[in-house]
Structures are given as C-alpha cells and as structure tokens.
Amino acid sequence: MNAPTLASAPANASTPRSRAARTRLVMAAAVGNALEFYDFTVYAFFALVIGKLFFPVHDPVGQLLLAVASFGVGFFTRPVGGLLIGMYADRAGRKKAMLLTLGLMALGTAMIAVAPTFAQAGIAAPVILVIARLIQGFSAGGEVGASTTLLLEQAPSNRRGLYASWQFASQGLSALAGALTGVALTASLSTAQLESWGWRVPFIIGTAIVPVGWWLRRTMEEAPRESVAAAPKAPKMPLVTVLREHGRAVLNGLGVTIGGTSAHFIIVFYLSIYGVKTLGLPGWTAMLSGCVSGAILFVVAPIGGYLSDRIGRNRLMQTTRILLMLAIWPAFALLNQSPTTGTLLAVVTVLSIVHSLNVGPTGAMLGELFPRSVRATGAAIVYSLGVAIFGGFAQFFVTSLIVITKSVMAPAWYVIGCGVLSVIAVACMRERSQEALD
Template identity: 50%
Template sequence: MSAEHAPAVPPRAAAAAGGQASLPRKIAAITIGNGLEFFDFAIYTYFATILGKQFFPASSPMTQLLLSLATFGIGFVVRPLGGIVIGSYADRAGRKAAMSLTLWLMAAGSAVFVVVPTYAQAGPLAPCLLVLGRLIQGFAVGGEVGASTSMLLEYAGPRNRGFFASWQLFSQALSTLLGSLVGLGLSAALSPAQLEAWGWRIPFLIGLALIPLGTYVRRHLDETHARADVRGGKAAGTPVMAVLRDHRRKVVLGVLMTAGATSSNYIALHYLTNYAVGVLKLPFSTGLWASLLAGALQMVLAAAAGMASDTWGRKRVANVARVLLLVAILPAFGWLSAAPGIGRLLAVAAILVVPTVFISVSTVTMITEVFPRAVRATGLSIVYGIGVSIFGGFAQFLSTWLIELTGSRLAPAWYVMALGVLALWAVTRSEEQAGRALD
C-alpha cells in the first residue's frame, strides 16, 4: 500500500508511542486554540449595546440593540459556507491544516474591529465594515468546529467519546468566561464615556494578540486523518457531495438537534447579558455577571456531562436535560422579569445553564460520531453551520424582536421551548452510538 493510501495512525497508538502525557497536551492544544477563536467571535455580544450606539444611530435604544444583534447574527450566515469549504479541506488535507487556517481567518476578522471607524467618523461605511468583520469571523468559526471536534473524537475510544467531545464545550465556556472578565475589568477601569468611545476595541485587540498563541500550541498536535489521494478523492466525489448523497437523514436530524441545543445555549450563556441591559434596564456590569456565572458553570459541568453521556447514553442524557429545561425556562423568565435584580438574574442563569450543558455536550457528540471518518469534519460542519446560523446566531435578535412585537418579556423562553420540542423529537429518531466503535 502506498503512503498516500495508508490509513491515519490510530490516535491511541500515536498517544502510546508519544507517552501518556501527550494525549492531555493534545486535548489542551485543541481546547486552547478553540477557546481563543471563540473568544474573538463571542466578545461582540457583550458589547452589543455599546456597538449599537456607535454604529447604528436610531431613534430608540431598542432599535439600536436590534440592529447590533442583527449584525451579530450576520456572522452566522456564512458559517455553513465556512463549514463546507474548511470542513471539506479538513477531510482532504487533515485536521491540523484546517485549524491553522481558521485561526488566521479569525485574526483577520478581529483586526477589522480594532481599526473600524464609527458611524460618526465614516457614516454608512462604518456598519458595512462591521458586517465584513463579522462575516470573516463567521466563516472561520464555521470551519473550526468541524475540524476540532472531529479531532477530539478521533483521539477518543468507544467509551469516552462524550468526555473528549465535552472539551469543545469547555473551550466555548472558557471564551465566555474570559470575555465576561475582560468586560467587567473594562467597566471597572474605564468611565462609561471612555468605554463607549474607545474601550470597546480593547477586547478585540486582546483576541487578535492571542491568535499566535493558539497557532503555537496547535503545532504539537498529531494528525488523526490521513491526507486523501487527490485522484481517489475526485473519483469518489467531494466530501460535501458524499454527505448530501449518503447521509441526508443524519443531516436533517442533526440540524434539528443543533437548533434545540444552540438556541438554549445562546439564550442562557449570551443573551441574558443583553436582556438584562437592553430589556430589564439593569447596569452593564450586572449583565456581565450573568455571562460570567454561565461560563463558569459550563466549564465545571462540561466534563461531567460528557461522562454522563458515555455512561447512560447520549439520547437519555439529552432527553432528560431537555425536559428539565422545557419545564423550568418559562417560570424562570417570568420570575426574573417580575422583579429584575442581580440575585434573580444569576439564579436564572444557573437554572438555564445546568440542563443546557448536558444537552449541548450530548448533542455535539451525537452529531459528530454518526459520520464516517472520511466525511466527518464536513458532515459536522454542515449540520452545525446550518443549525447554528439560523437558530443560534439570530436567537438574540429574534428574541428581542419578539419582545418588541408582543410586548412580552417571556418571548425568549417561548423561542427556546418551540425549538426544544423539535430537538426532542429528532433525538428520539436518532441512533445511539455510545459505546460503539467510531469507524
């Protein structure tokens, strides 16, 4: 057999050859790089109210917030495209090459935010440049998740894939935690006028400066997917064609499961900040404390959620957590809106995050392990890109719009519940893969 057709070295064999300490280092390298990339993408949401004032002059603060959140959602529109292009690249050239590419694309997107002029300085050109930065970031993240999650699962064995996949969610929680800490630090160190004038650029500058760190730590990863033979790849068709031809049912079910997971994730971990500030009129720092708590809880619970799905199965864990969230979310939003305050805000954040973590970890594991190695990164990227771009990226905008339309502060809860019911059905129709060989 030629070197071009040789299968990828089994991750466990590679780990054994490199010493027992090598596998934790590889997990850390994936987690750190992924967390840094999501930090650059996520910090926008913590400053959405300020960015609305700087880039979208409007008659009311609610309209400014809606336009700012719509721009946040635009970053998700190109995720499916990024997932298709970079996911296919990961299935052909390897996971490492794809993850290096996404890091530098994210750096380019963050650089836009560091230098972009405000509306007062450049007029309509300013929001156009803001949208461009979000599009570049969204394209990068769309390819990052498929490559990095595929690599995590390919390092794992049949009985610990949920635990390994949980580090994907850990890294996203890490970005939430770091973004909240940066926001709280800036709100304490700067006056509101300074924060609105130039302080909001600092988090994007920090994220840009950290990208080389992510590139460095990923240099030590062992490839888990052999480079595909070019002629063989053409004969068999592209990974995208193979996914859409042979795995359509998995894609549909995966998108529905992702819709339920990502809607609850973005409402619980990100939207509560803007909900507290823009809807409940609480101070900016108060809203950030909710995101800080949410990120910390997800970091603490992610590994436990992964191990639970390895022990009791993905479907059981996802369904039990989903039912608990469906029962709790409406009373939680009603209780918070009745008497807004930091105590209730933090309590609601905890109530929503705990089941959301178990849902998210089980879901990302399920939708990754159902695809074969040859198209795994592409399949996951397509599912994740479509599900998150439609139902997660615009979750904050749609929730705020529904509040404005209906006059009800409970609209975000109804949004999560509607998608949660669809996800519950999709999970029941999917196959349990816990404990089975991956390939």
C-alpha cells in the same frame, strides 16, 4: 451485521500516549472555538461604543441596532464556511483546516482591533467592520467540524464524549474571560478613554493569543500512530455524498443542534438582556449573569461529556433536554413574579447547569453520525446551519413571538418548541457511545 462494540473494536491507534499530549491536543482543538466566543462576548459588551464610533446615526438606539446588525452578519457566512472548510478538512486533513480557521479568525479580530472609526475613514469604517465580521463567521462555521472531528478521531474510544465536550467548555471559559475583560476596562478607564482606544484592547488581546494557538495546532500530530493512507479517502464532492447517503443523519444532527443552540442563546445571552430590558434590573446584572453562565458551562460541560461515555449519550441528552423544557417556563414565570437580581442569578444557575450537562455529549453525537470520509463536512453543515438560523436569529424570533402573542413568556415557548424537535431527533438516533467510531 451488528456494529462493532468497544470490546470487539481495536484500540484507537491515534490516541495520544501521555497526559501532556492529551492536554495539548484538547487545547489545540479548543483554542479556535474559544477565540470565537471571546470575540462574541467583548463585541456585545462594547456594542454601544462601537455603534457610536462606526455608525453616524444621531439616534443612540439606531447606533446600537446597526452595531448589533454588523455583529449578526457573521451568522450568514457560517453555513458557507461550514460547508467549504468542512470539505477541505475531509480532503486535506483536520490539521490544515484548523490552521485555516484560526488564521481567518485572527484576521477578522485584528481588522476590528485596528479598524478606523467613521470620523477617521467615513463610510469605509463600517464596511471594514462588516467584512471583519463576515470573515469571522466564515471561520467559525468551519471550526467546529474540523476540530471536533479531530478530537473524536484521536480520543480513546471510551472518552470520545469527554474529549469533544471541551469544545463547548472552551466557549464558557472564553465568554467568562471576555466579560471580565470588559468589566475591568469599564471600571478602570473613563468614557473618553474607552471611546478613544480602550474598546480596542480586548480585540488586541484576542489577536495576541493567536500565535500560541497557531503553535499548538502547527506542532500537533493529526494521526501520530496511524497511517493516514489507511484511512478512507474523502469523495470528490463530500456535500453530495452527505446529502445523498446521509440525509437522515443530517436531519437528526440539525434536531440536536436546534435544541442546544436555542437554549444556549436564551439562557446564556438573552436572559441577561431580558432581566435588564424587560424586568428593569440594574445593567451590571447582565454581565454578572453572563459570568455565572460562562463559568458553569466551562465546569459542567465536560461532566456531561464524561457521563455520556458512561451512561450513554442519548439517555443523557433526552433526560436533560426534557428537564430543561419542564424548567424553562416556571423559570420565566418566577422571574416575572419576583424580578430581582437574586432571582435572575438563581434561574441562570439552575438552567445553565442542566443546559451544560445537555451540551456535553453534543460534539460526540454530531461527529458519530457520519463516517470518517465525510465527518467534518457533515458535522460542520448541521452545526453551522443550526446555529446560524436558531442561534443567530434567536432574539429576532423571540422578540417577534412577544409582539405576536403579547406574552413575556415567549422565550420559554421558543426553547420548548425547539426542544421538542431535539427530543424527536435523538429518539431517531442509534446510541453510539459503546461502538467503535469507525
């Protein structure tokens, strides 16, 4: 039996009635993801200061490595958070799960903001820092599954791609805000002031944003015009159902996530580090590069989501993924031949535009893989697992490839290899943009 098309499917009853309601829904769903990437950016910006204050290692490089490691531990709890919070979202509702993830994210950020330094609390200081990162990783793992499924289920049927794309657009805006906050503090405070209290300011700002996000989520309507009782109930063991009945969807979703995540971490984060550490560019270019990529992601990702509603998600995903795979190697070759700030920014701009168009339909594609009863669980599992492995360990994989191959082009090959998996996955997926969600 053919799947229902938009023409034959009933109008999405849960669609918000006004522009204000639609805007509020998107803001409520995106605020948690935004807080995560804001914290991601400011932590990376102040990694040197945090390493010096929390880890009593005499070697500055060792301090930095420990600070980065404490940041990376959050990726280990992402899959666990994705699984547990995803199941909670399917059984208790998207709204309750979104309130939980926001509360956990706020707790982790606040713990970092007020954490005592090693000089003040000894070994307890790095322990508190690591616990905070674990809590944030757990929260982030469940955030995308709950909030993206809510956007999908309440979006107009012909705008699901656009609605879900705001999850990724919020990442760009928050990364830009985090970078600008770091630059402003560095420019206005002395080194002593930054080490004394200035590094805490971005985390305090992040914590202060939470009440607004909590109010948005607490007062939003999860299903304003639809009887929740009419929706299919989640099974007692959503994970078992996902793995037993939707194994192919899980593999396809992982393939999509792997391609997007590998490209995101190389283009948005690693390229700036590559420019400074490998090409010898000035340190300020790293932050400028991050600002450019963040701004482009915020503007272009919704365009990708919109186009996926019009021309099809699979077509857009395949076209932009192949373009990115074709462009990444020449981009790194150009950087090594002409290692200038202008070249770096030009490369980041072009790659970020293609990448942002590519991630635009990702949220909708992941949610559309699973039925409503296990949608949050399925989407959370594939996204958090793919990000944890191929995003959290991206720099490790790339560095290892450089050592093994003795080639500075290894980052390009990493993106190409992951991109091939993504292309195969999308080729195995049915186009759902013109079908009813449920």
